[in-house]
Amino acid sequence: MDSTIRTDDFNKRRKATWASYIIGGIIFLIFIILVFLYAILRVRSIKIHLQSVNIKDLVTNNRLSPAASFSMLLKAQVTIKNSNFGHYKFENSTLVLAYRGTHVGEAGIGKGLVKARSMKRINIVAKVSSSSWKRDDVSSDYRASSQKIKLAASAQVTGKVHVLKIIRRKKIAKMNCIMELDTKTQTIDNMHCK
Incomplete structure (x- = not known):
């Protein structure tokens, strides 16, 4: 029983780690897109x-x-x-x-x-x-x-x-x-x- 609790705990931590990586990656991509929109698409004066x-x-x-x-x-x-x-x-x-x-x-x-x-x-x-x-x-x-x-x-x-x-x-x-x-x-x- 101890081993099943440990594997369930381990799986939960592993899923939480992957979820945090995915959320961090999405936030990073949003940041890159915002920088691109600000720097490239901003129209400056002539x-x-x-x-x-x-x-x-x-x-x-x-x-x-x-x-x-x-x-x-x-x-x-x-x-x-x-x-x-x-x-x-x-x-x-x-x-x-x-x-x-x-x-x-x-x-x-x-x-x-x-x-x-x-x-x-x-x-x-x-x-x-x-x-x-x-x-x-x-x-x-x-x-x-x-x-x-x-x-x-x-x-x-x-x-x-x-x-x-x-x-x-x-x-x-x-x-x-x-x-x-x-x-x-x-x-x-x-x-x-x-």
Whole structure:
């Protein structure tokens, strides 16, 4: 009788041990699945930056009179960074250049695709001209800042992040930059982007 009690006790302990292993394994699998869902399927924000801005064909009329003006071609590279585990498909957009809040130029950013965890570089060319602006304000900038012109560049790219072909999230990337154009050296100084 003692041996049957011992074997029954032993079987009960063995079943309890296996049950605890199975429950522990299930908890571990649930933990792994939750980490996967949080790290892989979480949709992060898209980043857009303006880089390597160059000036070409700068023409200035910097007389200290109401006739001061500027025009140029601005070549730049826009980068769109996707840190998600799915690709980002974006629509057509426009980079707008402004001088004292007034539109002076723009460049198109065509629709495209940024692969998962990568960056897309887009070269743009914008024709910038102060012809739509009051001439006396351009003259005052030449007098006040040693022939430096402050330009603002802004863009907004709208698209969707596709993760594992089941999750589609709309994401908007925004960029606002302020830069100074030095008309003497024909370079861009002090560019700050948000």
